[in-house]
Amino acid sequence: MVEDSSKPCIFCEIVAGCSPARVLLENETCISFLDIAPASRGHALIIPKNHYRDIYDIDPNILAESMKMTKEVAELLEQKLNPEGSTLFQMNRIVG
Numbered sequence: 001m002v003e004d005s006s007k008p009c010i011f012c013e014i015v016a017g018c019s020p021a022r023v024l025l026e027n028e029t030c031i032s033f034l035d036i037a038p039a040s041r042g043h044a045l046i047i048p049k050n051h052y053r054d055i056y057d058i059d060p061n062i063l064a065e066s067m068k069m070t071k072e073v074a075e076l077l078e079q080k081l082n083p084e085g086s087t088l089f090q091m092n093r094i095v096g
């Protein structure tokens, strides 16, 4: 699938503060917020603040920063929700 750059990116809108989000954590590089259609309790997204198309496009250092925040979010949710377990996904282009 070719990315349609004429459509606004919802994640960039959240980063810009133009779309609402329940933010969990934020730093200079990344932001984490709750999914608007959660698949499970505590369903959170962690994204870089700069737009990258997918894992093939992202700078490895920014990817590392997003994984650092992923651990922080996992620990936050572990503490707040005490889940039986957790799952991590990293999606690229069309995901079925």
Ligand SMILES: [Zn+2]
Pocket: 009, 010, 011, 012, 013, 050, 051, 052
């Ligand atoms: Zn974007």
